[in-house]
Amino acid sequence: MSFVENSRVLPMRKLVVLKLDGDLHLGVQVTLEIGEEGKRPTTEMTGKLPPNLDMATAIDQWQSMYRSLWKFTRIKAKKIIYDGSISQRRKECDNKANEVREHLNNWLLSESFRPLREKWLKHLMPDEEVRVLIRTHCLQLKKLPWHLWDLVDRDYLKAEIVLSIPESEAVTPALQTSTSRNKIRILAILGDSDGIDVEQDRHLLEKLPGATTTFLVEPECSNINDELWKQPWNILFFAGHSKSEGDTGCIYINQTDKLTIDELRYALTNAVANGLQLAIFNSCDGLGLARELQDLQIPQIIVMREPVPDLVAQKFLKYFLEVFSSGQSIYAAVRTARQRLKGIEKEYPNASWLPVISEHPAVVPMTWLKSGWFFNTRRLESLLLLSLLITAGVLGIRHQGGLQTWELLSSDQLMRSRPQEKQDWRVLIVTVTEDDLYLPEQKQKSGSLSNLALARLLDKLAQLQARTVGLDIYRSEPVQPNQVSLTTRWKTDDNFFAICKVSDRTQNYPGVSPPQGVPPERQGFSDIVPDSDNVLRRHLLAMQPANPTSPCTAPYAFNAQLAFHYLNKEGISAKYTASGDLQLGNVVLKRLRSHMGGYQQVDTAGYQILLNYRSYQGSPLEIAPKVTLTDVLKGKVNSEQVKDRIVLIGTTAQSFRDYSLTPYMTEQGFTQEIPGVILQAQMVSQLVSAVKDGRPLIRVLPIWGEVLWVWGWSVVGGAIAFAVLQILPWRDRSGLYLVLAGGGLLIVLYVLCLIFFYQGIWLPLIPSALVLVITSGTMAIYLSLQSSQQQLISIK
Known part of the structure; x- marks a missing residue:
């Protein structure tokens, strides 16, 4: 089984933050931060990037040339309409793309930016996985092909560019729950499909392992709204036509209706509160959509920065899902998909430029675990060690007679509770x-x-x-x-x-x-x-x-x-x-x-x-x-x-x-x-x-059996605390649900002890209850402190 989690421990991943204030016409003030993922930055430096009107002109010309290749957004190859020679138009688009690339890298070699570049080279190793967070309000800067920066494209092959906004407002962690705990819940909206083949998207999602997908085909607005309110979702997917105008965007949900993000504001806010972690818009011109979705605190969004041909959209989704559903990070999945799209750029120029990740700056990166086990190896080791220490402590107190009175009273209760x-x-x-x-x-x-x-x-x-x-x-x-x-x-x-x-x-x-x-x-x-x-x-x-x-x-x-x-x-x-x-x-x-x-x-x-x-x-x-x-x-x-x-x-x-x-x-x-x-x-x-009559005499487990029984309940207590706080992390009522889950476990423990006592086996009820409560409480405090620390880091 599979599920989505907010990864709280991301070993060997570095975080680079570039805060950009300005534009290409006036110049850009830059703040560079470098540190390990999930920890406070260890390096911070400020610098400048000069105005670059030539690059502003080049990116506009490339965009105009690229968009002239396609009459419709996400259209099939046979419907691509060119004015003049096909090969000539592609060549001109490639030339403009190379100009943009050259301008970008020359700009990033500016003398005023060089100390920041040297700081990067000093603190980051080429084989490290690096998340590069570009935080800016400027749409012009977001349109730049940052993935072509020579440090990212040539020297640091495990780096991935992510767009974000500069605000540092903390987000309320998502409520991680679903009616089917062992499946990813995906709400897939298949909108207006005029001229495109969204059935290929549907086919890819249906084959996705460990996921349950609900499809809305050319729905009404009320249908989308109702589904977003009805039940928790992990991923929101859209395939169809869309467009952006500045910082706003809309999607075409059927042949007659379009829908803005603002019209879904309350439904999407509720979906985020109930566990929505990723939105994928496999449609055209999505930077405006991403900007509005970020305002709703959707943790991570994947969009296409420009109009996307139908085959490119299908290829990207196929490549992305293959990597992401295998358990790798969303950044590795997008990077791999982009690199594979490079192979079709002879027919579809600059296809690798299109996919882009946009995320809230305070979010903890999401990972899709391919295993149904709630813990990665480090968490599992931590839980086992914690449970062993608590079990040893409780059993040590028990060995000295510290629990004897309670245990005798509990046996009295079991005795009285039998039929x-x-x-x-x-x-x-x-x-x-x-x-x-x-x-x-x-x-x-x-x-x-x-x-x-x-x-x-x-x-x-x-x-x-x-x-x-x-x-x-x-x-x-x-x-x-x-x-x-x-x-x-x-x-x-x-x-x-x-x-x-x-x-x-x-x-x-x-x-x-x-x-x-x-x-x-x-x-x-x-x-x-x-x-x-x-x-x-x-x-x-x-x-x-x-x-x-x-x-x-x-x-x-x-x-x-x-x-x-x-x-x-x-x-x-x-x-x-x-x-x-x-x-x-x-x-x-x-x-x-x-x-x-x-x-x-x-x-x-x-x-x-x-x-x-x-x-x-x-x-x-x-x-x-x-x-x-x-x-x-x-x-x-x-x-x-x-x-x-x-x-x-x-x-x-x-x-x-x-x-x-x-x-x-x-x-x-x-x-x-x-x-x-x-x-x-x-x-x-x-x-x-x-x-x-064979009426049982009261007996006890051997010492090793009692140790395993008590330790098992310690592990269960820690696992339940982790699971509950993953489902309801740090929300106002998460403590209540943890208490309810713990209370339910104590009832289960008591019932099991009663059943065994009726059969003549006196199990260690009190030590088991103590380790369950102590381990779950300790795990809750540990996760709470860890989450608070990481939120402080992420909003810095």
């Missing part, structure tokens, strides 16, 4: 509520559950054929002699698991013993690892007690013991891989380590994994079906509710405050708390569902 899931039917939760504390069986209770109530509850669950039973209540109450059956059950019931606590480091608490009589293999610790904000996001599966005197020596978590037992009944056992990772069936539980995902500075002691909460009806409280202690003891729970399930017994009574904070939020906007038994159910469900 709800079904309840886990394999789990049943028996809750001890405030009302359950007043049951008759609870009269002798110490804590939330009496031995009598527990014994009857376990009997009921055994009768209802629960596969695995876990008691998430510490048993500090001693067993009475008349309740020996309870102790016996604890010792002999392989389906029963009890809880203990290794320690509580925050409160210097030594731990809690398991119920007396429960063998070690059916004990599980209740310890958890909340983050610094007390929100629980990690799942502690196993650990070695740091205190050897702890009353709880269970190596595995209570929830892990329940899951292991449940799965073992189905022939699925826990084991460790060669790399030391815990494996259940085909599922490997990747251990959380420091500098892994959003956790950069964290205590990873023990065997930890990330906790993937299950949410039903928007709440983690509804992980599984729940029944109360009263329901079970009074026979309101049937076998279908219990058989082959994991039954967890725990308190939900507020008076016991066995609650943990989760990533979820209440309707009132507070952090959602869940009872310990619900938390244990979440952890059991995570393990069993991963093995039985």
Whole structure:
């Protein structure tokens, strides 16, 4: 794909400005400026050119002789009418052209101009590409064949003459946009074609690669006006009859109507504001047209300085488009086309004199890139380097833990934003509520559950054929002699698991013993690892007690013991891989380590994994079906509710405050708390569902994957900033569009992270968002400063 851009970096091109004040009759004051394209002039000198009436007479005579060769503008060869011998007329025209050339070069060798010429020779190398800007109001000076200056024509073969006006008014940069971003948009007006063949122009434009051309054939004025207002255009093209009278001109749009530039003033001004960068008038006598178009701040204009035969116009367009659409500069394209026209001057005298570029002095030269990539090599290198530096900086801060809080909060948001899931039917939760504390069986209770109530509850669950039973209540109450059956059950019931606590480091608490009589293999610790904000996001599966005197020596978590037992009944056992990772069936539980995902500075002691909460009806409280202690003891729970399930017994009574904070939020906007038994159910469900249902565990990319992901968003941010500011460069609303584009990208980033999180992959959202914003902002500031600097240079 192709597009047009204002080239902000033009390597190895020099700019020479000749400001000419005066005319051939009174003499000309000259100011010479030399510098690199896009930078301030490094050399400036003033001089004079003396009056030259002989050259004024010679150019008028040549013009009269040249125009006498053609009866019509841009006519076919067979309609050329000569007064007298054809060869004689051509010879006379050539003689006058040689006189003009001789007068021009002798004039430019004047003693008063010699210091400027020597300054040119001192500061410019013959092999350099040079843009020579002739800035003058004088139409007489514009008509001179400056391209025949011996410095340009003989010594500096990569130099090209460009006409301009002397004013230094800055232009408002064009709005570079189109409905088809990957195509040049060309509006081609094919006007009155009496005696000429504009279909050849149409054919050349239709074959132009990377462009979309809209043709208006002999249109009405209203049609042209509407099209200029309707949509953005990059290039305006006209083929047909035209003429100039002094500094004004007109085009013949059909067989009866002509149109002045002033009549299109507002439409053309709007077109410039929306991206019009180049106007090509492949018609006759266009210097007046160019002068008026410059007043409308059209950046660059190509016209024919004199009447142009039809074949010459077609040849020029063909040669010009071949070079320009290949990615070379407009100056190289016009220079090449002019040089090729030299080959037909035997039949069409002075054809190479005709094409001329006219441009606004404050414009940055335009380039048609043949590639759809938005950057030239230097810009691409700058963006990659900038994005690497910003990515390295952000990831360095992340490595030190500077982003951990934000990343954890972002993971909470992703967790809450996922679609709800079904309840886990394999789990049943028996809750001890405030009302359950007043049951008759609870009269002798110490804590939330009496031995009598527990014994009857376990009997009921055994009768209802629960596969695995876990008691998430510490048993500090001693067993009475008349309740020996309870102790016996604890010792002999392989389906029963009890809880203990290794320690509580925050409160210097030594731990809690398991119920007396429960063998070690059916004990599980209740310890958890909340983050610094007390929100629980990690799942502690196993650990070695740091205190050897702890009353709880269970190596595995209570929830892990329940899951292991449940799965073992189905022939699925826990084991460790060669790399030391815990494996259940085909599922490997990747251990959380420091500098892994959003956790950069964290205590990873023990065997930890990330906790993937299950949410039903928007709440983690509804992980599984729940029944109360009263329901079970009074026979309101049937076998279908219990058989082959994991039954967890725990308190939900507020008076016991066995609650943990989760990533979820209440309707009132507070952090959602869940009872310990619900938390244990979440952890059991995570393990069993991963093995039985393939429900994903939360994992992260390898370090190299995270670096590439974050760096990619940095590159995208810089590229979008460049693209937006190329489409809307430095206009009043460009900042708004950049913010909107950045906001859209952040939404895309969030949605992608949410999709991956739903699949169990925690992508680095916060670092990616930061590098995107920082890179796009930095690129915008860089381009803005560069544009401002170049505008100051161009209006100097």
